[in-house]
Amino acid sequence: MNNRGPLLIAFVCGMLMMAESFLDYSWLNSFAEWVQKYYIIIAAFAIVLGVASLFKLHLAKLKRKEDGWRYSLVVFFGFFAMIITGFFMNDGGLVGTKHPWNAWLYNNVQLPLGATMFSLLAFFIASAAYRAFRARSLEATLLLVAACLVMLGQVPILTGGIFDNLPEIKQWILDIPNMASKRAIMIGVGLGMMSTALKIIFGIEKTYLGGSEE
């Protein structure tokens, strides 16, 4: 299938949404409002596709008895436990708060797993720092010095003399060089985002559609 139709749709939708940002017109504003609603519905349909893909992957593993196939059973167990308690036992309200079994699963399985994964960052940040903070070049030295000053400025374990000024030095680093860089990066990102989005709207960039190109 050629991509002319979809490219035209992308153009029209993109232009309408851009126009809505600038113009106050009833049907345009209504269109934008519907679009926000449509968006989450498309995402809801897409999750069916995602779960189908997940099932396909793990069913194939089970069928072929691939390495680690038993863990695919764990995936299905977790999935159906949540589906039964959160989907079928739900009486139509917000998920996670209605049926006590679903809340129990969420609080004692999903939350602790997420929180523990998050806490692994403490170990990984230490290993990253150990490897990276070697002053091999001026740039690496600047990175190392800035990180140390900010860390020490946040938790002033050293006191006396110049160390009493560490919190002010930390704040200065955050307010001046850090702010300057962040502004420059944000400006560049803004221009890059605009360029990419305009290329999509005007059909200059078509790869996201796949398929044969005209």
Next chain:
Amino acid sequence: MILNLIAPFNTTEGLGIWIAAFLTLCIFSFLYKDNPFYKFAEHLFVGVSSGYYISIYYWNTLKPNMIDELTKGFTALGKGDMQKAFGLDESGAVMAEPHLRMLVPLMLGIFILLIFISRKNAWLSRISFAWYIGVASGIAIPTAMSTRVLLQAQGSIRDFCSYNADCAVSAGLEPQVATTALWINAFLLLIGTLSALAYFFFSLPSKGALKVMNKVGIYFLMISFGASFGYTVMARISLLIGRLQFLFYDWLGITIS
């Protein structure tokens, strides 16, 4: 150190704590190396979270926004009220409730599912994707321009105005007393922004003045990355403290006094 009662596993709450503690240790075991306990926890996490999101999307999104609306729309159609069926009031004005107008996202959603259902008709999904990405692009452009470009530019210039009493009053800003240090900071901020911005010129060769600016820009960028790195260390450590508190206090009942 006080050893309180270890969490009981003959109550729902206690059993939950034991399971949460077991899963916590399974994830921590990854720090040593990949092992069956981590694999178990990882696969359970994937399964549980996928099931959770299906439930969320159905009860919080699909049912109230589409299924209920379509039901109301078809009911109105059955009663012969065409305008109400399509979410229009008596005067023909658009109502907040879309009713049968939700047939459009239903159709777009079905097009996406065709990827899995019918390879032959999967090309229809491109209509949905083009719509989805076209809308996203249209929304992103003015937002990117105003928040990421103009707002940052405004911030860069505003400091110079705040320190000048007449300018501040004219611009409606609160005048600030400018000391030499503040002026130096303002100029350093400008130099940093301009030199870091110069680093991102792709089509200009890095020669002469631009080369010097690029170098200065990289130095500012490295200081910024170091500062961001250092700033998050404490937050990350506190996350670990939180999990350790759960293990020692909630699970094992150990408190330190």
Next chain:
Amino acid sequence: MIFNFLNLMFQIQVKEGTGPVFFVLVLFVAALFFFLDKARKGATFKIRKIAGLDAVNEAIGRATEMGKSILYTTGLETASHIATIASLTILSRVAKRAARYGTRLQVPSFDPIVMSLSQEIVRESYLEEGMVDSFKGDDIFYLTQEQFAYTAAVEGVLVREKPATVFLMGYFYAESLLLAETGNSIGAIQIAGTDAVTQLPFFIVSCDYTLIGEELYAASAYLSEDSNIISSLKAQDFGKALLWIFLLLGSIATFAGSTKFLSLLGASI
């Protein structure tokens, strides 16, 4: 004048404070089409070297020599995020090279729409290289939309499959360091790119190459070797140059007491 006309004829009001945004947008679009027109008339644009992008071929070659796979992740945002779209366009370039060298490409996805788009893009890339029979749809799969469940699963893929090359392109959150450090621990060559300003430091310290902010958006043009697409980089640079001059002159003028530049930027941004 145009806005008055719109108001009179169609009862359309212009939203307050959008003037500066509209003006700059029109200027940018004009620049985009100006350089695109030049490209179509045969002009070529020289782009400075971006280390991370020059390393893409080398990284894919490394995976091929070692007989290992490439892992590509498009980040933890949906397809409505521009960084994800940029990542998908880079994926098409990477997939073409992977198809050419016969290297396995795995793409674990956070979002199901991104997964579908990735599958279409990679399939198309393999088709263009005449290697559609080598395309494995199962290598592009959805995991979950839970941040740390996805991270745990990708870490599992990294330590078990041990890809030689890892691409981390898109928008990331706190899990960026987890993914980058795990990739580092298996000895993979890692090329990361994100516009998430808060995560850049972690990629800088853990990855071999990092595309900083705008470089992620420049990457697809850089790798495309298509002058029509590269012309957009020229437009970006034009916008940047104008802004650079505006900031310099504006700061100096404001320092001298003028409010003109601030008022040009508008009050309600």
